[in-house]
Amino acid sequence: MDKPFAITLDVGSSRANKTGSWRTERAVYIDRLSPCSDGCPAGEDVQGWLYEAEEGGDGYERAWRRIMEDNPFPAVMGRVCYHPCETACNRAQLDEAVGINSVERFVGDEAIRRGWQVSVPVPSSGTRVLVVGAGPSGLSAAYHLALRGHAVTIKEAGPMAGGMMRFGIPRYRLPRDVLDAEVQRILDLGVTLELDTKVTDLDAVRGDYDAVFLAVGAQLGKRAYIPAGSAAHVLDAVEMLRDLEAGEKPLLGRRVAVYGGGNTAMDAARSARRLGASEAVVVYRRTRDRMPAHPSEVAEAEDEGVLFSWLTTIKQVDSGRLVVERMELDDDGFPRPTGELDELEADSLVLALGQDTDLSLLDGVPGLVVEDGVVAVGPDLMTGCPGVFAGGDMVPHERSVTVAIGHGKRAARHIDAWLSGAAPEPVVRPELATFDTLNTWYYSDAPRAHRPLLERARRESTFDEVVLGHDESTALLEARRCMSCGSCFGCDNCYGVCPDNAVIKLDRPGRAAYLIDLDYCKGCGLCVAECPSGAISMVPEKI
């Protein structure tokens, strides 16, 4: 024995002692679903693309490509989406929601500026799909179908693609060069667009195709019966906005009243101001907090001098004046007439009471069911007629560009499956990354950056874009406010806080950045507790 004094055993490392055997629970890296992604009607992996964007540089293109997997309109979205992602954002419980929409716009604009393109990754499938209507829903379906190799033809009644993105939403909210660029990118995938081609009898044409996606929207302004004198000037908001886009200047007069409380009413009133109306007043039968219009649009309208008459209905329209009645809310929040009449001076009245769908093209399509003026569809968005799918404003759902885009994507997935006779690939929905799964101690105090607005004078007289974009550095800071709810963002906390060095850092980019060394993980749970984003979970061991 050749050992030092008083030593009988060879000295060894404690690594021979596999303390992992003590464990009753193990730490496992997981991905929870972030509330923003959960809330996105287009199914964007919001947290996922913010993760790319927060890297800056090449990260913007990666972020854009992540968005494009779900939504072909990032720059449009960054302007007109009502961003339910921000409403759901966990950061709102800490300071203020992440400005997701502003980052999406920055990324979308970068793509246009730098000419980023997508291409079809699969060979042609040989199947032909007809899309009726080139609004957001039809264009989104066409995009996703084209990416899956199908030959897509869009028949569009109007002279240009875009649907309500072009003939509804005014230019000051969505500049047309932005819309044109994103539409063109879809057409560049080989999608055939037939303009000025109204489908009047679907049954007659559908035989030429293997499947159909209907997305004709809701084009008809709702009418309300209001007694009107012969000289009264009453127009419809959607018509007015459509004419405006077509280059016709609607005759409104000096004082314009707009009837309704939705976004269309805001757009009509704000457009009226820009067209020279010295007074534009929105007449709505309930209160401000009950208006369906998005609060930011109401605020912007107010800022531009649009006036509001709450709790008011219109009883009669005459030349130059309206007779209105004051309302009050009952206990259930319904407006009730008070009998108290008043007068409002107005040279014209614009009705913005919602839209109906013209479904005459569907006459004779077997099996198709219409309920409450919209087409009934299953969860797969297929109508009662096999192979005929529908989405967007013409099906029973909340109406927005984002919902319409989401429907287009979902329909494409189901059409693809229906065509191949296979079940569609399942959508995995992991558990939600709720606020209590986060350890928010670790996030820096970081106030939100709000987008600047065009100066007031120019908003009152021009259709220039009102909400301006962030510059690169501001967009980057905003992206970095994201807490990465539910997913690893590579902060090294788990690697640092393990008292047993049982977290292995792989030092490779991307999300699978660490591994638990089960030889030594004692299952203390420190990494789980100290993970800022809730991306690790304790799982019981089978003992």
Next chain:
Amino acid sequence: MTFQEIKLYQTGTFVVGNRLLDPQQRSVQARTGRSNSLTSGHRACQGCGEALGARYVLDAAMRATDGRLVAVNSTGCLEVFSTPYPESSWQLPWLHSLFGNGPAVASGVAAALRASGRDDIRVIGQAGDGGTVDIGFGTLSGMFERNDDVLFVCYDNEGYMNTGVQRSGATPPGAATNTTKVLGHHPGNAFGQGKSVPLIAMAHEIPYVATATVAELRDLEHKVEKAMTFRGARYLHVFVPCPLGWGAASADTIKLARLAKETGIFPVFEAEGGQVTEVSRIRRQVPVEDYLRPQRRYAHLFGDNPRPDVVARIQAGADRNIARFGLLPEGDA
């Protein structure tokens, strides 16, 4: 905070690393090349704050000294769980002698190195609170008084944990241990005068004294690094929660350390030549109750016979720390 704050809109200063940081800005613990001075396979309890604190300190010291470092360890958990003969978890030269003589042995090692002309090799002495505040106190004071070139680190888990949770001079008032049971009208440890070794060290006017917790890694690493820029006696007192001795969940170790600082119970500061130079301010102040409740050693203050009077006295102690060291967040002071 004396260290460079990390300005990064996402997670800045408080996380261990962040993929968005340039490598220069990452903590020692974020690096794959860290020395793991205390390696895997040690027998510390699940979630042990002392094991974590020791690796934090020694890895930082190893980096600061380019690996030219010797550690001397007093008896206690840190020694027992790391070196059951013939295994060792230590990946640096390491010596153990007795419970009470750690500082003296460290002084001796420093003297021997000096005598052999090896000033490049630095010495760290380390012990639990028992080995520092109680039995090692005399030799520690001598080490300070002679200004021996040693960084002495106390891992304070507020009791004699290795021998089964007995009271030490660092056990806080109100806390139950196996020698301060929940009995009688004054359950748990009595309210004594306290014994702050950091303040005692400052009274020796040694070059550098600091306190830290396992919840603020960057602050701790900065202090170790800074301590290594001085020659002479230096003292670092690290707050290390003990899940076993405190009756706390193993996953709560860092949270409790954070709460100790955020309540004002454990003041985090730095001193040079006997003068406080920096304090780490409270970021999100919370009442002491938030800190006490998750620990079973304080359970008797909240159970069926709650003792708000005792909690109030503990709060008063925290408030005294806050006033004395100026711990309130900037703007609130």
